[in-house]
Amino acid sequence: MAVYLNIVASGLLTGLVYGLAALGLSVIFGVVRVVNFAHGEMMVIGMYGAVVLAGWPGLDPLLAAPLIAAFLFAIGYVLQRGLINAFIARPEHMQFILLVGVALMIVNGLLMIFGPDARSTNVEYGFETFEVGALLLDKARVYAAGAALLTTAVLFAFFRYSRPGKAIRACADNQLGARVVGLDVEGLYALTFGLGAACVGIAGCLMALVVDVRSQLAPEYTLLSFIIVIIGGLGSLAGALLGGVLIGISEALAGFFLLPSMKSMFSYALLILVLVLRPQGLLGKRA
Amino acid sequence: MSLGWPAELPRRGAVLLGLAGALLLAVPAFADAYLLSVLTLVLWLAYAGQAWNVMMGFAGQLSLGHTLYVGLAAYVSGVLFVSFGIGPWLGVWLAIVIAAIAGGCIGALGFRFGIRGVYFALLTIAFAEFTRIAFDHFAWVGGSAGFFLPVAQRTTNDLLDLRGTPTMFYYVILALTAGALVVCRALLKSRLGYYWLAIREDQEAAQAVGIDVFRYKLLAVVISAGLTAPAGVFYAFFYNNMYPEQMFAITRSIEIILGAIVGGIGTLFGPVLGAFILTPLGELVTAAVDRAGVNVPGAKQLVYGGLMVLIVVFLPDGIWPWLARRLGLDGADRGPSS
């Protein structure tokens, strides 16, 4: 029994961080309607950022997160404003090609800078666990999940209560109407992309607590984020988080009951099912 | 929006095409083994890109899991040869059928439920990845330890079993690529081609006019998948080994479509031109990096990524339409001077 609880707990914690990454994608995809196929790559930038900051100034990734967020926000903002904005009206496959090109450049650029070896943030609590009754909770994972939840809460609050947040939601709901009302749509799009990038950057930073960083991880994270966003529901922030947790837990359970090497098969099968049966996802609104 | 492809090939174009064809035919006479191997690779990518182009360029459906068909065809023909002694010329038909069925399933699933755009692309990725992991566990074909074809001494050419010199393989892939061009041209000019054009331009309008959108989109996917299969069969018999991790990798899917994107999606010569640009460019980058003595992993892929971005920003129709205009091959009206 304790084994199942541990596995579910572990899946839940990891899922929350995945959820944060997917959240960034949902924000971008849902508002700007851009297919960000460089999402995993941005996450890996965040991961390397955490490694670098953990190395030289010795900053714990939890503390480095805001810095990484700012850095990725800037990248996202500039990318959207400078390059991607022109593609919003273009056919989707063009966006996709653009972003795959950007993704290729990022992954290989990182490879050239950091080399092929896996890098770790080597936090001191990386081997410790909290003991809660029969549960052994991985400290690093708990902190990461906590930070992910915090970031999500901040994001929720931003979109719900702040002016720019409401403006962004207006853009998403009705672009023409937003323009008519006088909102600077381009600026808001750039802001949104920056926010989405910051989100996934934080997720990467947190992920670096638990995982060793290699640039080849990027495409997997991109795919994972898309799977979660689609399962959870496009445009729904809660959906992204829910999707993340769902994937985290189901992969863990699938790994336990079936062959662990078939874990990912399960997620892909789930994606296919959702695409076919309920493309708006669990919490998404039907377009 | 033109495909950069006129209804009739102007005389100058035919001459150029003839020259290019003659040159390619003559290559083994003057080229060394290295150049031959690079050209074989180029032609393979040109062929696979052309097959992908049918789905994307002609019918507007983005497939990012095209390596699924390559992999399935490779394994099917490989297994038929090793376990049942059935040669590639027979095996390819079963490979085509299986690839077409796989494409049909994906297409049917996708279109039946109205899955479009990036969702459809993700569907194709999901199927390719799912198949990769499945084959990793498929012990009968070696699982992740790989599947090997027995290789014999290759000084004689056995065309029937595709056991032979690299020159033989070069001509086979050259013939395949030429065949693909012919098939695609025929498709473009047929009624099917015009239905696809209509669907690509405006799916709702096409439906309103009475075109059975579901059926023709499905046909595009099936034809594209089936057309890709011979590439997989060729791979199996040329390289004689396959691993699920490599055969069904998403990086291979992207490799296949790069040429078509750079050359020009939807055009007839785009994928071929793109392949001829990309691979030599890659080799040049690698050679330059080697000569500079610098140890930078990833330079080639970085250049490819940069090229993708440049093309899609500045030449979204691809290089072929631009080149065709420059060479005066698109039959456009030009004054006596220029």
Next chain:
Amino acid sequence: MTRSSDRRRPRALSRRQFATGALAAGTLAGLGAPAIAQAAGLRIGLVLPRTGYLAQAGQSCFRAAEIAPALLGEAGVKVEILSADFESNVELARARTEKLINDGAQIMVGCFDSGGTSAMAQVCEQHGIPLVINIGSAPQITEQGYKTVFRNFPTSPQLARNGLALLKDLFAATNTAPKTAVFMHANDTFGQSARAAFDQLVPQLAFPFEVLDRISYDPRAQDLSVEIAKAKATKAELLLVTTRAADAILTVRELVKQRYEPMGVVSPGSPGMYDEQFYKTLGKYADYCITNVPWYDPKSALTGRVAAAFKKQFPSDPFEAHAFNVGFTYEALLVAAMAYKRAGSADPKALLAALRQTDIAEHMMIGGPIGFDEKGQNNRIASAAVQNRERRPTVVLPKAAAEQAPVFPMPGWAQRS
């Protein structure tokens, strides 16, 4: 009404268009132009994966190429190494091999990845140029009837058999007999062949333990908590693993986090637990893991010379972390060089004949003298039990080559310092 354009004659290609076309054709042809031939000596073509997913290993192997010419020069053979990177991509392995042969390579060495090695073998057989495999364990490569392929590396069945047999030696040397074991393996080439060998040999070798579970995991997994939880649930006394690099680190980390303390973590033959990254990341927890793998003989004179050259060339790299890759790559280069010396010429047929006569007693890796059977396989390569001690891979078995005695069972995680 006709327009003037209808009566235009087709214009000939303009000069500029022709020049562009010629340039393009010239570039294409230029790619095939061979490098200028160098002075006498053996030209060895070395193909390695220096980029792509095998980059780490390929870069490691490449270090041997940087120190080999000087060392081989001291042994009386002048070699020139032409190297190429096949980017962990099978199609490119073929093209790069062709290129190096084109550039004048008289003997090929490579390439770490079985798929790539198979491609190289086909090209080499086609040209009649010898290929000496440094690392590549797929058994099929020496079963194809090639006349030009020589492999100075065990096949995966041999690796597994040697690795498993050493387990018994380990139990004998430490007077232990774990009663239960669980086998975890990555679902990749190594892992699957280890599993196959395991299933076949366990009944034959009469181990004291009963295998409670076999857990296969995705080598790309970032998270092995479920797999370790499964292993822990069996309460097995011995954990046998077959890993790659990143998952080795994940495995031990999870073991510590989940507080699972088997008597030992032993690999019957896989990379990962003796990598530099493993030590850097796991620190004190890296110690006492055992890998049964072909290894360099710390007591061999050649090892000393290679280690010295390595330390001089790469002062900031620990030799032990690269010794496996460097050792086998150097030995392959050595085999090529010695064959050239024996043959007295670089003619392919002479080289092939000389290679078949290879009998090198003074070499670096543990095992009998280097020699090849009629299939081109060297069957005398032994495995050693390499245990991590003080964050350094240390040979503990066989006794003849051992630097220290093995420690088994290992101290618990909490007792590490």
